[in-house]
Amino acid sequence: MSRLFKASGILSFCFFLIPVFVFTQEENQNQDALFIKEIHREALSHGFGYEVLRHITQDVGHRLAGSEGAAAAVEYTKQVMQDEGLEVRLQECEVPRWVRGEPSEVRIVNSEQIGTKLLNSLALGNTISTPKTGLTAPIVEVTSLDEVDKLGSTLQGKIVFYNRPADVTQYRTFNAYGGAVDQRVFGASRAAKYGAIGVIVRSINPALDDIPHTGSCVYTDPTQQIPAIAISTNDAVLLSALNKRETIKINMISHGRMLTPTISYNVIGEIRGSEFPDEIILVGGHLDSWDVGEGAHDDGTGCAHAIDVLHILRKLNYQPKRTIRCVMFMNEENGLKGALAYQEASDANGEFHLAAIESDSGGFTPRGFSCDADSEVFAKYFQKMTQWNNLLEPYYISLEKGGSGADINPLKSQKGMLIGLRPDSQRYFDYHHTSTDTFDKVNRRELELGSAAMASLVFLIDKYGL
């Protein structure tokens, strides 16, 4: 065989192959596009996820780990998954049990400018109580943990007032939140170190309003615990302005206390894969919420999304090749005990999560997915996923590198892809950890498009692998 012949042989081989390949790929793309369209049609029609959300929020209500609400949510979602024909099990985890008690109070006392004023406040999660009549002391305003370190022992006997705003000018509100939340999480511990008797924290939301936001504070040293209460952003602005002209003294009352831990559960339901049952694709949200409002966007919508994904695929008679598992994690808000129990058991059983997708950023119109993996596998997996961009673009879904979700993050060592649903974030922190995070704040279509986005990605990962 001459070289020329060989070359033309390869050439003609290619001519035969390439068009067939291109055609098949195109055909697949067309089929996939049609199926993703069907997913969206189904999601926007049936109202299933919206009804799940309605029950979790309006009937069950808020559901802090260890509470009656959390137990009711476990029972309800277990039943829903069983009704959906999934293999369902409860996974035990020991969770902290914090109770708020009576509402907190933060009161400006003896101001020369305005006299006495009760502020809009909400005790931070995990906080300890004050004495019944509260603590009364002058405030020292700071804008960072570092500033507390610098002030050091001058804080002895004082109440530290953390007042660094979440930056309203950030496009992504989660970045604004991330840039301020250290004050809420570590503020009490840092101030306690220097003898402060309590902390007041400006609510971690970019808007100026009257709604106080709770959220976890963490006592890094169990021997140095001081009470911590959030005040609304408007009241933080007021307090700061007053404090510039005279030293303001406040009285703060918290009734929060930590009870003994109790047993709760992750709720797990799955469809076993027909070809690769050992490759798990997880969809999840967290079932617990803070103990105010109804935990709608945080994270009732995530739970509704995850259950809705399975419902949509079942309605479309989709038979997965891989195991699709729906997980309602317990105790994301103040301990992550469910997530840790899940990961430990999964590792112990030698499981492999090819992908885990968490929805824990609200039930707003989806804008994309944020992807994270061990650096060795990220590039390969992510490149594969970006081949699906043209299938997702009609729904304005983009893929980007970034964090995934608190509950799935411990699975990173399994070297699959961790993925967070990224809905539009503009309204999220209007409601986050407040009494206003209720069912009526969720738009049905926006919620359903989140389910559809997740179901579309699950379908593609299941069909093609990573």
Next chain:
Amino acid sequence: MSRLFKASGILSFCFFLIPVFVFTQEENQNQDALFIKEIHREALSHGFGYEVLRHITQDVGHRLAGSEGAAAAVEYTKQVMQDEGLEVRLQECEVPRWVRGEPSEVRIVNSEQIGTKLLNSLALGNTISTPKTGLTAPIVEVTSLDEVDKLGSTLQGKIVFYNRPADVTQYRTFNAYGGAVDQRVFGASRAAKYGAIGVIVRSINPALDDIPHTGSCVYTDPTQQIPAIAISTNDAVLLSALNKRETIKINMISHGRMLTPTISYNVIGEIRGSEFPDEIILVGGHLDSWDVGEGAHDDGTGCAHAIDVLHILRKLNYQPKRTIRCVMFMNEENGLKGALAYQEASDANGEFHLAAIESDSGGFTPRGFSCDADSEVFAKYFQKMTQWNNLLEPYYISLEKGGSGADINPLKSQKGMLIGLRPDSQRYFDYHHTSTDTFDKVNRRELELGSAAMASLVFLIDKYGL
């Protein structure tokens, strides 16, 4: 000179040129990215557009062309533009003056199944009155204008009930709206042709709810006018279900009437360009609204956006090369008389709108711009614009081909680019043309990001032309 020499000469010429060009382009891109970031920071900080919206909606209220509200909105926006230092003028236009009168009524009479029931109704804009006691007749349900043609003279003396839903499964709700709105616009005229005495139209919104939506109906033949009233989607479903088991008779009452036309105004303010004053970049919305609710998303937000664009650029001390003109159009809802007056005057003055950007799709988080132009110029202009994609992507703004806006559409013959802001559309038709389209339905951040998106595009078009 040998060919080789020539070629290498060109080559070395390129080597010198390309890096310099790339560097300059990169530097420009960096500067542009920074300025667009500043635009977003400014938009999210100052609250100016939100206050304009508050005034237009809460203080002025609804403002149908020819109404007191419309006149107040003209005065207010003129004042705001003057305060912003723009060259301001009012542009006269003669507008129709329709009044609703007392609320409409649509009542099921004598149903064997449910007896009598008052439905949630709202007369369509431009409709004529019924006699005071209303019209009573059996209904004939149809789902299209074609079906009316087929039924022909059997409709004599009947009330036609248009009941084709806006398709809830469409991702883009404007497509769902577009697929159903012919019933509202032309339903009465078509049915009148065959002797029907009135029409009831299912509200043109995809969701099932109890809120009736108004909007214009057009009498194509002035000698054949019959009254037209919208009912809520839930009531349309009910009416249809009842009508399947017995012929339902309804009584419909409308008090709508058209008065003599009156004079109103477009409000126009501009900054003259320093280098190319004859190239106009228009930003606009329409000042009029339907006569229910507060016309917040339709189109108070568009007016706020347009004024905010000028405010943002002024705050950033931006000196435009081209003329940037802000236009509050009058009478988009039921006549487009303002838009037509504007175009006629513009053509008569030999003006050239290089670009016109209208915001008339709500004040939700922006997702992109939809671009339209005469086919000769579209490709060239659009290609130039897509070079800015990487500057807009950080804000999830994409450019696409499509319609622009009703008020700027008449400018197409000037062969510039017509552009519509495309916010997320999921919630738009929850409020569109209803009593619920009020200020509180607008999220401040979402509104401000719309202003920022428009200001960013205006900046790029002004800096680089098209």
